[in-house]
Amino acid sequence: MKGGESKAESTSTDQRLKTRGRKPGKKTKKDPNQPKRPPSAFFVFLEDFRKEFNQANPNNKSVATVGKAAGARWKSMTEEDKAPYVAKAESRKTEYLKTMQQYNMKLASGTNRGEEDDKSEVDEAGSEEEEDDD
Numbered sequence: 001m002k003g004g005e006s007k008a009e010s011t012s013t014d015q016r017l018k019t020r021g022r023k024p025g026k027k028t029k030k031d032p033n034q035p036k037r038p039p040s041a042f043f044v045f046l047e048d049f050r051k052e053f054n055q056a057n058p059n060n061k062s063v064a065t066v067g068k069a070a071g072a073r074w075k076s077m078t079e080e081d082k083a084p085y086v087a088k089a090e091s092r093k094t095e096y097l098k099t100m101q102q103y104n105m106k107l108a109s110g111t112n113r114g115e116e117d118d119k120s121e122v123d124e125a126g127s128e129e130e131e132d133d134d
Helices: 005-016 041-056 061-075 078-107 120-133
Strands: none
Touching: 041 061, 041 078
């Protein structure tokens, strides 16, 4: 208890600091049908690198070791070496933007977020809408 603070004053300060900037109990729920964000070029590279690394090091159980090795290789790669992964990441991003647009249109049309729809239904509904527009 520094500076002559009583125990009650210090606990109230602790509680104030814990809740600063947010209101307790007001957490927004994420929609399970919302499309996932696409991976970056590094994570596309990491998918391939994990397979190679696990084949070369079958006894390795550390995720950190794989991540460090992948990061070191990614940094040492040239732009030409990274180009295929960047292209894959861009194509996944365009697919994501299309599915996100379909998802937003479906939400705007009045479908509640709380309803449980299969992702296949979202894709089928989106593809039917695109065919009707043509």
